[in-house]
Amino acid sequence: MGLGPPSGIDLIYLKVGADKSTSIDLPIGDDLKLEADADLTVKSWVGGLYGGYAFSESSASKHQFIAGVRYLSMATDLHLEVDGPSGTPLLSRTLSPSVKLWDGVVGIEGHLGLGGRWRLPYHLDVGTGNSDLTYQALAGVAYGFRWGNLSLTYRYLFYDEGDGGMVKDFSLGGPVLGAGFRF
Numbered sequence: 001m002g003l004g005p006p007s008g009i010d011l012i013y014l015k016v017g018a019d020k021s022t023s024i025d026l027p028i029g030d031d032l033k034l035e036a037d038a039d040l041t042v043k044s045w046v047g048g049l050y051g052g053y054a055f056s057e058s059s060a061s062k063h064q065f066i067a068g069v070r071y072l073s074m075a076t077d078l079h080l081e082v083d084g085p086s087g088t089p090l091l092s093r094t095l096s097p098s099v100k101l102w103d104g105v106v107g108i109e110g111h112l113g114l115g116g117r118w119r120l121p122y123h124l125d126v127g128t129g130n131s132d133l134t135y136q137a138l139a140g141v142a143y144g145f146r147w148g149n150l151s152l153t154y155r156y157l158f159y160d161e162g163d164g165g166m167v168k169d170f171s172l173g174g175p176v177l178g179a180g181f182r183f
Helices: none
Strands: 008-025 032-058 061-081 091-096 100-115 119-128 133-144 146-161 168-180
Touching: 008 061, 032 100, 061 119, 061 133, 100 133, 119 146, 133 168
Parallel strands: none
Antiparallel strands: 008 032, 032 061, 061 091, 061 100, 100 119, 119 133, 133 146, 146 168
């Protein structure tokens, strides 16, 4: 038991986008339409560095308190074009808001041994700083090898920057296939 090296370095890259084109019928005359095109792209990096203090450790299981920092960088690009009748450009706008958030986090992580090389890893943290609230939960199953382990987990990450911020009720969740290496 006791203080050890960093319990984890974590990095997520996310890029999502969508585009939509539509025609809007005008209630003036026949065949008067507006053509609208919108293109949205969101790019995000989330990184974390955690250190831990083991409060319970055996050959099969380990549980530790953790503390660290998490960083979120998010850039959004929205391009909107509206053309009037006969293709006359009426509006062309691009918005590119971005945000960078640093938060301190505390929590608990570890694994429960199932016997043999199988384990149930978990991680739960909560924090604040530039955001009003961020938290993360992860749980799953892992299998150990001499060189490290392979894991299949489910992860949920949440951010809320507050009323004045760009990031409100932002969450990422889904399955994670991971590998851990021993040096």
